[in-house]
Amino acid sequence: MINGSPTRTSPLTIITSHVNADFDAMASMLAAQKLYPEARVVFPGSQERNLRNFFIQSMVYLFNIVELNRIDFAAVSRLVLVDTRRRNRIGDLARVLDNPDLEIHIYDHHPKNDDDIPAHKEFHMLTGATVTILSEILQKKMIPVSPEEATIMCLGIYEDTGSFSFPSTTENDFKAAAFFLSKGANLNVISSMITREFNPEQIGLLNDMIQTARHITVNGVDIVLTSVVTDNYFPDFSFLVQKMAKMENIDAIFALGLMENKVYVVARSRTDDVDVGDILDHLGGGGHPAAAAATIKGKTIAQAEQMLLEALHGKINPRRLARHLMSAPAIMAGPETTCGEARTLLNRYNINALLVGERAPGNDGFSGYITRQVIEKALFHDLDGISIGEYMSTEISHVKPDADIVEIQDKIIGNKQRILPVTEHGKVLGVITRTDLLNTLVQKSRLSSHEISAMNDHFSSKRLRMVLNFMRERLTDPIMQVLVQLGEVADHLNFNAFVVGGFVRDMFLYRDNEDIDVVVEGNGITFAKTFSRKYGTRTHTHQKFGTAVIIFPDGFKIDVASARMEYYQFPASLPVVEMSSIKMDMFRRDFTINTLAVQLNPNKFGRLIDFFSGQKDIKDKVLRVLHNLSFVEDPTRVFRALRFEQRFGFTIGKLTSSLIDNAVKMEFFKRLSGKRVYTELVLILKEENPAPTIMRLLDYDLLRVIHPRMKIEKDLKRLLDSAKKVVDWHDLLFIDETYERWTVYFMVLLRHCDLKTTHEICSHLTVAPRHAKMFTETRIGVGKQLMSLERRKRITHAEIFNLLKGFKTEVILYMMASTQSESAKKRISLYHTQLRNVTITITGKDLLAMGLKPGPLFSRTLQAVLDAKLNGQIKTREDEFTFIGKQLKDTDAKRPAGNRKPPGPGNGR
Template identity: 55%
Template structure:
C-alpha cells in the first residue's frame, strides 16, 4: 500500500523527512514520515485536513487536483517549518579580522598562526568594525608568489561578500556559502560582526564525514566535483547546423577511441546562450590534443597544423571551416604581466585559467555524455545577470590585458563589469602593471576593441579607468573625439550599405580618429609605444596628415570642379576616405567625398594608347598628358562616348603642342 511504499522509500534513501503525494481514483493521498523533531508531520498534515502524530501522518483529500494539493503543502511547509539550527548556533566567535592596510605577508602569517583559510577585512569606523570584504589563503599565497608580499590586503580582497544575520536558518546559510562560493560567511548583528561560519562548519552540520566515506555520496564542497551540469543536447541541435553537430559528434567519437575526454569550450559555448552566431569552434582534449587532431584530420579528409610548444593544433576542413584543438592545460605566471608558462591539466584547471566566468562553460562531446553542459564557476548565473567577473582576485596582476577584454565583452554584450572586478581594474591601474606590458600586446587588445561593431563606448570606458595614458598621456576622449567616433560608425555603415566588393580595415579608421588631435611627433610616439607595423605606421604618421591637408583644401574652396575633386582624393586608400568623411565639419564636404566615392572614382577614359597611335600621335610622355586631359573632361561631364573622346584629343593636340613637362595623374609635373 501507499503508506508502506513511503516508509520503504524513507529507509532506502535514508531521508529525515518525506512527504509523498499520489492521485488515485478521485482522491489525492498524502503520507508523511519524519525522524527529526524539527518537523512535526502531524501538525503539517493536520492543516490539510488529515491527522497523525509528530513522526507519522496521512490525509485523504477530495475535490482537488494533485497539483493543488502539492502547492498547498509547499505553502504549509514554508510557513511552519523552522530549523532549530541557526547562524548563532553554528558560528565561530569572535571572528578573526584584519585592517585593510595589513600586508599580504603579515596576513599569511596570521592564517598560519590561527590555522584558518580566510580572513575578514574590516575598517574601524565610529568604534565599530565595518566589514569591507575577505581574503582567502589561496589569494594571499599567489600574491606572495608574484612578489606582492608588501601589498595591502585591501588591494586583492573580495569585496562582493554575502552575510547573514544571527537568526538565519540553515537553508539560507547553505545557499549563500555554496552559491557565492565563499570560504567564510560573516554573521552580523545589524552592522556588528559577531562571528563567522566556514564551509567546514556547515559541512559538519549537514552530514557526518563517515557517511560521505561509507556511502560514497558526493561532497558538495569538494571543488573538483562542484560543477553544475545539465543536458542541453536538444538546445545544441536547435541552435547549430546539422553539419556542425556532426562535427562535434565525430570529435567525441575520435576522442573516446583514444580514451580522452573532449569538450567544446569558450566563446563558442557562451554565445550559444547569448543567441549570437559564433562558429569559432574551440575544442579541449583531456589528453594529447595534437595526437587527437592528427587522427581526426586523417579520418575526415582534413588538414592539420600543429604547434608542439603549446600542445595545440588547427584542423582545416576541405570546405574551409577551421577547428582549434588544445590539450587541457593550466597556466602560471612568474611575475606580474608575464607571459604564461603552460602545463598539462584537467578540464577544470583548463577552464580556471580563462579570463572571465562567462567564458568557462564547456559542453562534453563523448558518446553517452554528448550535450552535457559543465559549469564550474557559475557562468550561467553571470550570463543571466549580465555580469563580467574574473575568476580570482589576482587575475589582472597575472595578465593586465584582461582589463581590455573585460571592457570589450562588457560593451559587446551589453553587460556590466562586476563591482569587485571593477575595483581590481582600478587597483591594476593604480599599481602601474600596464607599464610592464609590451606595446604589441596592448595594441592587439586595442585593435580588437576598435574592430567591434560599436567601439565608441568601449574607448570611453578605457578613459573612465584611466587606461589611455598607458598608450600615451596625450590621448583623451574629448566630446569632439566622441562625436568623431560616432561619425565613423555612420560612415562605415554608409559604406557597407553600398555592397561594394572592397575590403577595408575598420580599426584603421577608428585609430586615425583616436590620434586625430595628436601632432606628428605625438602620433609617432603612440606608434612607437604600440609597436605598430611599418605598413600601418605610414598611414597614421603620413597619410593621415596628407588627408587632413586635402580636407582643408576641399573645405576652403568655394566650388570645385569634378576633376579637381578627383585629383585631390584619388591618391587615398578607402580607410582614409572614410576617415575624412568622419572628421569633416561641413555636410557639403561629406557629400563631396561621398560623390567621389560612389561616382567619380569609377570613371575612366575609354580611349587608350593604341587609339592615340591610330590617329597619328607618336608614343611618348605626351600620352600621359593627353589621357589626363581626357579624364578631366570626362569627369566634368564634357565627354560621353568614345567618339567624343577622339574628337577631344584631335582638338586638344591641334591648338596645343605638347608641353615639355607633361602632367602626371594627380597633377604633378614629370
C-alpha cells in the same frame, strides 16, 4: 471486473501498488501494464472518493484487472510494484513475497530505506511522481500511448507534484507531462480532478481542523498539529490537509483524524527539515518527503498523537543555525593592512580567509574578505607592501544568527564565498568558513540518507546538467554531426573531450558562433591527428602548447587543445603551460562566462560543466574574473572585459571594476609589450561598434596605455559615432572590395596626435609598416586636401578627383568621418561612389597614331581628356577623339606659322 481467470498452474505476473492508492499509483500501474502486457493488475482500492469515482466510472476498461480474491498466490512468479517498495504497504499481497523464486520488479520515487523489499530489477529516481520514471521507459521503448492512457498518467504527475508546485518536483516531471500532453492528455479532465469545490461537510471539517491546530517546536523546527473526530470515514481528508497547509502558509503539518475505529494521519511538508515520508514510515505508513500518510489501528487519537511526537523528536534533526556553526570572535584586519602583514595573521590564527573591516568602538562592520590563495599570489608577484583593500573580495554576503543550513549553504557554495560573516544590528558576531560548513555536512550520523542525497544533488546539479535538447535547438545539423564525431574519436582514445569557451557562451546568449574550441583531457595533438586520419581533414600542430588546428576541406577549422593549467612567473608575463584537467583548464580562463564546457563523449554527450557559475553570470548579465589577481597576472584581460561588456550588454561586477581600477593605479600595463596592447586594441576596434568600448577605456584612463601624451579631445565621442556612420554607409554600398574598417577607428583615435607622437605610438605598438605609413604621413598629409574640400565654395569634379585620387578606402572614410562639413562629405562621397571609377578609353597608342610624339604632352593630353570626362564635357570614345583633335588644333593655332605641322595620318580615329 475480471478480464480472464488465471489457472492455478499458469505462472502469473501481478502489478500492484500501495493500499490507499492515489492517482500516481493508478497512473503507474497503467504504465507498468504497458511494459508487462501479459500481467494482471491488482487495484488495491483507494480511500479518495474522487479517485474511486473517476476510476470506476470512466477508466476501468483500460486496465487488465483481476480481483484479489481470484488470485492463486502460489502461481505468482513475478511481482511488479509501483510507487512503493514496503512490505507493510501492499496489504494481503505481502504473502506473495514468500513465494520461492519470485522475481520482483520495483518502480518507485520514494527515498530508499534499509527495510525495503529487495528487488531483482529496480528503477528508482527522486522525481515528483513515480509515473515520471515509467514515462521515460515508455518513450525509450517507443510504446504507443492512447489519449485516455495519457490523461491518467498525466493526472498522476499533476497530483503528486501539486500541479508542479511541490519542492519535490523535478525537471523530469515537466518533461513527462509534456510527453503525455503530446499524446493527447485531456487537461480539462485533469483540471476537474485536481481542482475541487468545497461542499458544506468539507468546510465544516476544515474549520474544525483550523480551530484545533496548534504549533509545536521540535528541535528548532516549527510543526503544526491538528486533529478531528468523525463518526464515519471521511474520504477527502488528505485534500483538506493540503488546502489547510496552503491557506495557512504552513511549512509542515500533521493532521490526525479518528474515523470509525482507525486513526488516519496525513502530513504535508515544504521544508527540507521535515521529511514526512520518513516520519510516518515510523508509524507504519509511507510517502515521500513532501506528502505522506499512515493508518493506525487499535489506538486512541491521544495515543496516536504520542506516537507521532516520538517519531518527530526522533526523526527531525536539530536545526543547524548560523549561531551554532560560527567561529567567534571573527579575525579581522583593516583594509590598510599589507599583504605581508595579512599572511602573518593567517598563519598566526591558522585560518585560510580573513575578514576585512574596521573593528573599533561604534564601528564593527566589514567591507570584504581576502583568502590565503590571493595573499600568496600577491606575495609571489612581490606585492608584499600593497594593502589588502586593493585585492579583497567586496561582493560578500552575510547572514543573521538564525539563518539555517540551507541559507548558509546557498551563500557559501552558490556565491563561491570562502567566509560568511554572521551579523546582527550591523555588527559582526562571528564567521562561518567553508570548512565549518563541510564539517557539518559530513556528519552523516546526524543526517538522513535523503538529506545527504539531496545535498549531493544540490552540489552536482550546480555543476552538471544535460543541455542536449538545447544544443539541438540552437546548433545546425552539420555542427552537431562534427561534435558527435569529435566525441567518438575521444572515446576511441579513452580521452574526455569538451567543447568550451566562447562557442558555449554564445550558444546560451543566442548568438551565432561557429568558432569551435575543443579541450581534451589527454594529448590534444594525438586527438587531432586521429580525427584527421578518420575523417580526411588536415592538421596543423603546435607542439610547445599541445595545441592543434583541424582543417576541413571547405576551410572550416576547429581548434584543439590539451587540458592545461597556466601560471605566471611575474605580472604581465606570458604564461607557463602544464598539462592538467578540464577544471584547471577552465580556472585559467579570464571570466566566468567563458568557463562553460559541454562534454562530447557519446555516453555523456551534451553534459554541461559549470564549475564557476558561468551560466548564472550569463543570466544575470554580469562580467566577473575568476580570482582577484587576474589583472595582475594578465592586464590585457581588462581590455577583453570592456570589450565583452559592451558586446553583450553586460555590466562589469563591482569587485571586477575595483580590480581594474587597482591595475591602472599600480600601472601593471607598463609591463605589457606594445604588441600585446596593440593586439587587444585591434580586437576592440574590430567590434561591430567599438565606440562604447573606447569610451569605457577612457572611463578607466586606459587610453594613455597607448601613449602617455596621447591627446583625447572632447570631440572623441562625436568622431567615433561619425566613423560608425561612415563605415556603415560604405558597407551598405555593397562595393566588391575588402578594406580594414578598424583602421578608420584607429586613425580617429590619433586625430589630434602630431607626426612625432604618432611615430612613437606606432613604434611602441610595433605597428606593421603598411599601417604605420597610413597612420602617420598619409593621415596627416590628407589635412590639406580635406581643408580644400571644406573651404572651396566651387569645385569641379575633376578637381575633387585630383585631390583624392590614390588614397585607400580606409583614408577616404577617415576623411569623411573627421570632417564636420556636409559639403566636404558630399564631395568625398561623390568621389568614392562615382568619380574614382571614371576612366577614358583613349590610350598612348591612339596618341601616337594621331602623330603625337611621346613626352609631357602625352600625359597632359590624357589628363585633359579625363578631366573633361569627369566634368561631364565628353562621354563617348568619339567625344574623346574629337576633344583631342580640338585641343591639338588650338595648340597648333597658337604656334608661329613656320612651326605648324599638318595633322598625322591617324588624325580623327
